[in-house]
Amino acid sequence: MQFALMIYHTPEEFDMRKNDYSDPHLGAWRAYYRALVDAGVYVGADALEVPETGTTVRLRDGKRRVQDGPYADTKEQLAGFIILELPSVDAALEWAARCPGASIGVVEVRPLAKEALRRGFTG
């Protein structure tokens, strides 16, 4: 089964993203990534730029509405995602608890949609 770990950061956490390799915050993430790969559960992952760089688009009554900033007006914002191959949701919660993002912000665990639905999308 595949699960998405969606990582929501607080503004302070976004500020902690320095490209400095001695940074303990980054060190924890690097170690987490290694543990995922070495345990053989890693499928894919990526990080997003800070929320201010987001733009939302809607089409309403044939008109385009474009706005600056992220979609949801919440304190925690989506910062990245990880896809894992795991036997159960229990195992997914284990890995979510180990995620450095869980100790400050929030990690949401959600199963990927069933294979049939995903095939429907991709044809």
Place this chain on the structure above:
Amino acid sequence: MNGSNQQDTHRTVERVARESYGRLVAYLSVHTHDLASAEDALSNALVSALSHWPQDGVPQNPEAWLLTAARRSLIDVIRHQHVVQASEPSLALLKENSTEAALSTEFPDERLNLLFVCAHPAIDPAMHTPLMLQTVLGLDAARIAQAFLIAPKTMGQRLFRAKTKIRSGGIPFEIPQERDLPARLDAVIEAIYAAFGIGWDDMVGADQRGRDLAEEAIWLARVLLQLMPSEAEVQGLLALMLHCEARRPARRGADGRYIPLSEQDPKQWSFPLIEEAERHLSEAFTQGRSGRFQLEAAIQSVHAERARTGRTDWTAIALFYERLIRISPALGTQAGYAAAVAEAKGPEVGLAVLESIDRDAIADYQPYWAVRAHILQRLGKTREAADAYDRATGLAEDPAVREFLLKRRS
């Protein structure tokens, strides 16, 4: 009724609930095998106590009052279930017992039956501890779910399924026959220890998870010991948990930083708890029946000696681990043994022990990587040590532990 009176009553209800919950649930379910109904009935009784006691005063025998109220509610519940025929015998039993028991404090303590039911081999082992926490201590599913890292709804469903199985699966409410007793008692002890949640205490891997249940686990162990005072392993279990609990204040620095056992200041350990642990352990040893929990407690006892002698006798610890591995070769034990022999006989001996552990089993087992990193560092294998530190860090749940490991790595 005034506010402080109500508060007092609230506290009394809470105290009585805490002390009597398991006794009442066990007694109410021993004939019906219906834990869910017994719990519902008791919670109705507690609600009723909260509304009656502030006005009428706290009854002289609160436990008997709750029992009477719960029993009345239970009879209603059973009537409502429309299974009159099937329930007739239990209804009769409930009524039969109601007069004498309600009037005296003395009703039989059926908690031991209940503990054995919760840890019955027909029930998913992962549910043994949650069932005990709920039925014997009255913890709600949400709280249990937190500790076990399971969604509250899922935990609720799993508890419900387990109780349905108990009700309909013919799981007997009785203390096992002598022949089965050792294995069945092991399951009860294991389940209590799982609530405590600390694999062992002397390295950077102790799981945080169960920690907020530590007090509840000690309470359960005391109940079990009270019910089975001559079981050496129960004494061992309590001794082990008390030793670990004694060190709680020393585990964190004032700034919240993680402090491993070897660097803890023994002055911060709780001596009353250590003394109590030692008392239980020596009582257990006089019975001459060694077992896993006595050995685990003995290891912690050697660590506690440092408060007196200023040093840790790693040779003694390694010997206890050797005996422990023979009866219980769990991953945690093997990693603990490796750490101990690394101290007693040198890091290369410790590394050899680690190398003998099954590769697949340790892929996501944090304590293994923490021990491995420490031993490799002592051997001067810096690169390999850094790799192992990364693994240990990535598998750690506690940010303080992660920080500690990252610092060691550099």
